Amino acid sequence: MALNYAKRMNNIRASEIRELLKLTQRPEVISFAGGLPAPELFPVEEFKRVAEEVLDEKGTAALQYGPTEGYLPLREKIVERMKKVKVDLESDNILITNGSQQGLDFSARIFINPGDVIICESPSYLGAINAFKAYEPRFVEVETDDEGMIMEDLEKALKENENVKFIYVIPDFQNPSGKTWSLERRKGLVELANKYNVAIIEDNPYGELRFEGEILPAVKHFDTEGRVIFLGTFSKIFCPGLRLGWVAADKEVLNKYVLVKQGADLQSSTISQMEVAKFLEVYDIEEHIEKLKKVYKKRKDLMIKTMEEEFPEGIKFTNPEGGLFTWVVLPKHINARKLAEKALEKNVAFVPGGSFFPNGGNENTFRMNYSNMDEERIVEGIKRLASVLKEALQ
Amino acid sequence: MALNYAKRMNNIRASEIRELLKLTQRPEVISFAGGLPAPELFPVEEFKRVAEEVLDEKGTAALQYGPTEGYLPLREKIVERMKKVKVDLESDNILITNGSQQGLDFSARIFINPGDVIICESPSYLGAINAFKAYEPRFVEVETDDEGMIMEDLEKALKENENVKFIYVIPDFQNPSGKTWSLERRKGLVELANKYNVAIIEDNPYGELRFEGEILPAVKHFDTEGRVIFLGTFSKIFCPGLRLGWVAADKEVLNKYVLVKQGADLQSSTISQMEVAKFLEVYDIEEHIEKLKKVYKKRKDLMIKTMEEEFPEGIKFTNPEGGLFTWVVLPKHINARKLAEKALEKNVAFVPGGSFFPNGGNENTFRMNYSNMDEERIVEGIKRLASVLKEALQ
Structure with missing residues (x-):
């Protein structure tokens, strides 16, 4: 059969x-x-305490369906935390997802018709490549040096390819290369995206795990036209087993992600969202x-x-x-x-x-x-x- | 913009x-x-106890990444419980999903090219229709009476339409109609699917909530060729806020779902899976x-x-x-x-x-x-x- x-x-x-x-x-x-x-x-011990408190304080709500967009207090906490990478948003700009992997899948679903082009760093994250492939894109790889994509090569890729839908980047401590984009290149990336009217998917799971120097502003910080979609996650700064991440985007764009989330799995776990929100409230995640x-x-x-x-x-x-x-x-x-x-x-x-x-x-x-x-x-x-x-x- | x-x-x-x-x-x-x-x-109180025990016994594993297929002890429990609807499987036949909604989304992703046909009951579940629509199918509705789809109409739909990929049914206490398929029609459905070489997506969130009479064997019970894909969920018999469901299918077919799950969000929440497995171990869900x-x-x-x-x-x-x-x-x-x-x-x-x-x-x-x-x-x-x-x- x-x-x-x-x-x-x-x-x-x-x-x-x-x-x-x-x-x-x-x-x-x-x-x-x-x-x-x-x-x-x-x-683990701290998590035990927050799990208990959530169930004591709002047990039935924690086990019930919740809104597709996510648990509001958690979205508000994320808005607060994103100031760390100099991004200033409102809770309406945040959708809770099952790790940033779900944000990758949704991004391709929202933008990619078969044959459309995704521009990415060379090399790029294997899990993103695999998620994108289900939507039958063509990939154009752009060389990077120690400051990020080489801007001349990126512009060439944008100029020479039709139907480029987005540029996918991991600007901080890239997976797999460990490289980080300079401030100048982040700015340049947004300028080129503006010029050629494409979206940017900024995947940022590691940005806060900086061992030395200052945390850099996200690419999203330089976004003047609402075309940068930022994917964040609690997997690397907290725990991956909860499967919680988020998409931060312009409201009109975010609305597309919310619609896709409805069809994909209705919402992320209510109780896990409440637990992380509670952890952020009672403990110092920094x-x-x-x-x-x-x-x-x-x-x-x-x-x-x-x-x-x-x-x-x-x-x-x-x-x-x-x-x-x-x-x-x-x-x-x-x-x-x-x-x-x-x-x-x-x-x-x-x-x-x-x-x-x-x-x-x-x-x-x-x-x-x-x-x-x-x-x-x-x-x-x-x-x-x-x-x-x-x-x-x- | x-x-x-x-x-x-x-x-x-x-x-x-x-x-x-x-x-x-x-x-x-x-x-x-x-x-x-x-x-x-x-x-709620029982859940508090299992949450505590899971964190005490395997706190670090509960918060870490786990296998895409899902937590093995939970998959084994599901195999046990599926005997209730006369379905005999192994844990290799089970993939844990984020509610059965994710199983619906994956089903369309795995089977539907734009323009392909989905046959469904008339009326059918709104959430499934919306999930399927993202993959640009054509829907053919089949009339139902008090025993399920009218078999002559179903055969006509199968004969008259090209590229029918699957028949989507909710055979027990259907959403929205509340209707239940008779044994005879369940058998007939599988026979027609065999004859026309299409898959069956059996969505069964309510089957165990039978107020009177005997629980009926699932459509999957009559599956002789591995073409029935059963979607189950803990949302209606336990708690929806955890977002846990499952796909039960022939191993070759299930493997497609596992691949899609990898790209979609890697895996469902490790800790939630452990909690439900623990609940099923220490309490009597019946x-x-x-x-x-x-x-x-x-x-x-x-x-x-x-x-x-x-x-x-x-x-x-x-x-x-x-x-x-x-x-x-x-x-x-x-x-x-x-x-x-x-x-x-x-x-x-x-x-x-x-x-x-x-x-x-x-x-x-x-x-x-x-x-x-x-x-x-x-x-x-x-x-x-x-x-x-x-x-x-x-």
């Missing part, structure tokens, strides 16, 4: 990360593959974020230092100022997928970089996560990886 | 129910409009369902009795054996949308029936919910409604 599926299903494949993660769940594997926060830093940053910075510094010491010559990697990932570039002739198999034999895992390029190629790259392993495992894992690399480079 | 949206956005409108519900939130309104369970029956049924039956009986006593001649309504809704048919010349405005002036609300017909018409119908109002308000609301009806029929 073979049912007739829709054409779009031909484009949808299992995420390589998800499949790889299944292999790496054996406890003996040192995994730099996922993008998981450190679970030992989750505020203090919690400071704790995360301290641990992640230490792990990142240790990973970079060990890589510098142990990796053979000819291998480049980024030294991110925040976020969860560093990005490794090998000599052209080395295939990171084959390398990953060899590393897994030594119980070390990472994600080969090829899947982060929607149009393929770049098989000599891989992504490393440093938030989820303790210091001992980081050192041991990098050493094992170095020996695999040395063998491959011989 | 006007951004260029995808063509599909022209089909997506705000759900009439959601918009109406906003108007009916004033406490003085007696609302028969929503499909809300009775919040006073939510097991006992809880018995409590719900008792209250809902009483409310339904009272609503029907009061309608019989108070409504003027010439108005028909169903007397459902379970579920949450009764369906009212007025004389042809009465427009229920206009009636709804008049009723709202008297602080009574219902949902006009026209939106339950994807191809329009049937404006002389409306849907009434009896689960969410207490007995006093039911009597008072029906009396007020009767006076509006009498005026309209004069």
Whole structure:
């Protein structure tokens, strides 16, 4: 028996990360593959208290249906918190979603007809690429340097392609490259979007996890025409298991997201929204974020230092100022997928970089996560990886 | 500034129910409009206990990412519970979703190319119609009598239309009509789906809320070829605020749903899944369902009795054996949308029936919910409604 599926299903494949993660769940594997926060830093006791208070104070409402847009006090808290990235909005500009992943899916659903163009960074986030593919777009990748997309290349892409619907960017500590856009390029991005009348999807899960220096204004801060759609999430600064994120956009644009949310799943969990709102009310999340940053910075510094010491010559990697990932570039002739198999034999895992390029190629790259392993495992894992690399480079 | 949206956005409108519900939130309104369970029956204290235990026993895992398919112990519990409707599956056949609404959205995404045909009951569930519309299908409605779709009409629809992808049915206490399919028709439905090689989407949120008689085997029970996709939910037998439902399907088919779930939002809430699994472990949900049924039956009986006593001649309504809704048919010349405005002036609300017909018409119908109002308000609301009806029929 073979049912007739829709054409779009031909484009949808299992995420390589998800499949790889299944292999790496054996406890003996040192995994730099996922993008998981450190679970030992989750505020479990604090969460227990807020869960109890929510059920005591509004138990029946917490378990009942709520508005599609989301729980108003949580949307108000998000408005407050977005001032951190210099974005000034009202609660009417916020829709609560199931993580920012849902915001990615909705963005493609709202903008993309089959054959339309999405411009993205090269490389870009694998989970976004996979979500977008269901809507049958064409991807145009734009090269980045240490300050973000190269503006001349972006303008060329905008000029040479018809039906560009949006530019997708992760301006802070990008997944997978760890790179951050400069202020100047953020401004330039908005100017080009204005000139060519396209939307910008700004995906910002890591912006608040900055280890040094000042948090930069979001791209949305420079938005004068309501064309920047900001996707935020509690997954990296709080807990991913709750699946709570948000879309922040111009009211007219947000209304499209609300309509899509209605059809997609009516609303996000009422009780989870109340719990996060309560947490933000009774605890200092900034203090919690400071704790995360301290641990992640230490792990990142240790990973970079060990890589510098142990990796053979000819291998480049980024030294991110925040976020969860560093990005490794090998000599052209080395295939990171084959390398990953060899590393897994030594119980070390990472994600080969090829899947982060929607149009393929770049098989000599891989992504490393440093938030989820303790210091001992980081050192041991990098050493094992170095020996695999040395063998491959011989 | 006007951004260029995808063509599909022209089909997506705000759900009439959601918009109406906003108007009916004033406490003085007696609302028969929503499909809300009775919040006073939510097991708040029990839920507090399971929430506490989950956080005590596996706090960090509960707040971390989990598998896309869902939390295994919950999927196993669902396999057990599905024996109630005579469906025998394994946990590999179950994907956890955000309510069954997400299963509806995914079904259209997986099967529908623009222009493909969905066959549905006439009337059908408004939320499903809206979810499906985003994928630009053509709807073919099939008439129902007291035993389900009329088989001759269904076969005619299958024969006369190309690219029929699935038949969408709510076989138990249908939303909005309150009608239930007979055993014979369930069998016949599967036979026709086999003959014409189409899928069946069986949406079953109310099946367990049967006030009298035996629970009927699901349509899925008669599935010999893996073409019935069953959508279940905890919203009506437990709590809707958690947003937890499931898809039960043949493994090959389910795999498509899992791929779509990855792109859509990665996974449903880890902690909510653990809480429901824990509830099913430490409490007797059957006992809880018995409590719900008792209250809902009483409310339904009272609503029907009061309608019989108070409504003027010439108005028909169903007397459902379970579920949450009764369906009212007025004389042809009465427009229920206009009636709804008049009723709202008297602080009574219902949902006009026209939106339950994807191809329009049937404006002389409306849907009434009896689960969410207490007995006093039911009597008072029906009396007020009767006076509006009498005026309209004069």
